[in-house]
């Protein structure tokens with residue numbers, strides 16, 4: 001039986017059901033057709049024009065992405081509308097686009113969990129648990145939610161734990177391609193003792209109050225603003241900002257491993273984009 005877009009969607013939704021996504025989010029198949037046969041899949045964090053061209057060169061019929069390309073209301077598909085360029089190019093090349101966003105963030109494949117593993121945290125708990133599904137068919141028997149909290153194996157000074165963490169990250173195998181540490185930032189006294197750590201991949205600023213409430217010494221996230229950092233420091237919590245891309249890229253490798261091991265998708269070639277990267281130069 002040929003693999004179709006619909007089958008790929010079903011496989012992804014086994015670990016990240018669409019019903020888990022936030023109401024403001026836009027997940028699932030955003031461009032394409034459920035019955036299209038799939039031979040190659042390109043995995044990416046962002047659906048940029050360059051990534052669409054990469055998918056075309058690779059011969060992919062489907063892009064599986066974390067970030068939706070249609071998010072803010074898209075009011076037209078005009079060739080002179082910048083926001084419409086990616087969907088138009090996808091249609092032109094007959095490539096589908098599937099997004100797993102806040103539903104994937106709450107799954108066992110979240111980058112928060114992968115990063116907690118790198119740091120060797122113990123007693124890992126979900127930071128903000130989501131209510132379980134009303135539909136028992138979607139109840140995986142696994143708690144889900146945003147972010148994780150945990151403890152370092154032994155207390156460490158902030159400067160030491162951050163250096164160790166970045167070193168481990170580079171050896172972790174979580175990144176398909178060498179990553180750039182430009183843009184990685186740390187706020188807090190390097191001499192501060194760290195025991196409890198909270199990690200929220202992506203834009204984690206809104207979780208600062210929760211992390212403070214949980215008594216975290218260090219909050220690691222991917223996209224945090226000036227005032228949230230000041231709030232954290234005033235509450236005695238250091239902040240490590242990996243940048244949005246670096247904090248979420250581990251999900252791509254996890255998704256690649258999961259899809260590659262799935263029997264139903266045997267014969268489908270899959271790769272992680274080698275072009276998609278952080279938009280920041282420095």
Ligand SMILES: [Zn+2]
Pocket residue numbers: 066067202203244248
């Ligand atoms: Zn994100």
